[in-house]
Amino acid sequence: MGIQVQSLGKQYGKTWAVRDLSFEVQPGKVTGFLGPNGAGKSTTIRSIVGLDRPTTGRALIDGVRYVRLRAPLREVGTVLDARSAHRSRRAVDHLRTVAATHGFRAARIDEVIGLTGLESAARVRAGKFSLGMGQRLGIAVALLGDPHTLILDEPVNGLDPDGVAWIRGLLSALAAEGRTVFLSSHLLSELALVADHVVVIGRGELIADAPIAELTSDAGRTLEEAYLRLTRDAVEYRGGQVGEPQPGAAGGSGA
């Protein structure tokens, strides 16, 4: 079923961070979520995982609101902040704590350490981790509950080339198992290597929802070139300031 974002709107004061946004994230694929700074990506992701209450519309995961999920970590793995582990805690102890508090089997800890290549860093305190190692630990936590859906905010950020190759293999394998994999990124060349499909938003509205191959097929354009053209066209078309309230503006379509 995947993720369904349906006419989602979120207003902060007079500003619509996201406005009438609709799209679906399909299971079995890696979907990238793109947009300029302030486009509304974090607001959308927070709404999907129940951290923000939408002003209008709704976001569903496999047909259910996140807050209604009975065992959220078994259904949805999220990495919203790669530095969320307690700095003085060793990686393996962080994983043990999460596993114990959520009733995950202890053997799963070694499995996720293996999946994320953290074997040699498992006994290192999280405060000594590089950003890339923090990403791996965040993903290890997200995978503990063996969830059907993964939502990752900027997971490629901080990864070295080996790390990018690793995450590409991991996310493709998870998608090939039929899981839904949704990740935001500003790193377009890395995202082009990792994702099959992209959703692009600007000013809180949908700009594109298409396979990467479709966006880049035109005269061998790179994802970066396609993205710049899409976001520039959207700005020229709509005019106005980012985040400016435009209650009558056309909503996202074409999901």
Ligand SMILES: Nc1ncnc2c1ncn2[C@@H]1O[C@H](COP(=O)(O)OP(=O)(O)OP(=O)(O)O)[C@@H](O)[C@H]1O
């Ligand atoms: N808690 C909040 N209170 C007020 N305004 C907010 C809040 N959160 C986000 N906004 C505003 O909503 C808009 C969208 O922000 P959001 O963080 O969702 O964008 P983003 O696409 O994730 O940006 P970035 O790429 O910079 O992380 C911005 O104009 C932002 O200033």
